[in-house]
Amino acid sequence: MRSVKFNKNLKIFNRKDTIQIYLDDLRSSGKSIGFVPTMGALHAGHLSLIDAARKKADVVVCSIFVNPTQFNDKKDLENYPRPIEDDLKKLRQPGCDVLFLPEVDEMYIDSEFWEIELGNLDKILEGKIRPGHYQGVTQIVKKLFDILKPEFAFFGQKDYQQIKVIEFMVKKLNIRVKLIICPIIREIDGLAMSSRNINLLPEERLQAIALFQSLTLARELFKTKSVSRIKKEVQIFLRSCPGIEMEYFEIFNARTFKSINSKNAKTIIALVAARIGKIRIIDNMYLNKLNTY
Ligand code: PAF
DSSP: OOOTHHHHSOEEEOOHHHHHHHHHHHHHTTOOEEEEEEOSOOOHHHHHHHHHHHHHOSEEEEEEOOOGGGOSOHHHHHHSOOOHHHHHHHHHSTTOOEEEOOOHHHHOOTTOOOOOOOTTTTTSTHHHHSTTHHHHHHHHHHHHHHHHOOSEEEEEGGGHHHHHHHHHHHHHTTOOOEEEEEOOOBOTTSOBOOGGGGGSOHHHHHHTHHHHHHHHHHHHHTTTSOHHHHHHHHHHHHHTSTTEEEEEEEEEETTTTEEOSSSOSSSEEEEEEEEETTEEEEEEEESSOSOOO
């Protein structure tokens, strides 16, 4: 049974041993743990993950940790937003029970080595553009799973490739956790919510809706055109958008995460990435499924 008493005071832990003891206790009294991993700069997308966790688990644990090993660009790591006071305010609203907020030296020792074979998943799209990124993501997510031992973990569909990578790791390493994918939360004009959006200049913020427009265009074209035609037309559209430097627009089988040429797959997803000024933005949308926006 869910208990409201956890909602009143957010419990904050900086150390793994103390949070482990606290959660072990709850677990042994029969409570299930729902985990929302984040890097902070929380927005409505994160809060929707917390809501989903609230519905599914007895205790909701959120982590905020800007994980250095998943940044292949030092400047990107430095510029990553860290509005911790604001984040704490948001987490103190009912929903989250426990926050894990470690420092880097709590999570890593100096000479740490991590490598997991991820098949093709870390060689394509984001994996190709950000070498080492998914090694860093799997390294930290595995550590967090080991420490918190959640029954459920919640991830946003916006980082779709990340979900496929974590799914792969969970299966490969036999980790006992159920992954729950939550829909993308969008601004009124369609821009997918992301912590990085804060860093867009006003003009770039306006230009950024081109990604959502490219995906809705793909969805429209999907009704009548072939996959290769959709790709061509959407890529032409993106190249015509001011301020947008397209990195990729691809159409994949959402389950296998492989490029497709026909419309036979049960779930088909379009994925897009672009640079707008100094900021990279990614987005995606199912083309033959109705639940995404
Ligand atoms: O999606 C994110 O915010 C991060 O990649 C994650 C899963 C919290 C790991 O650092």
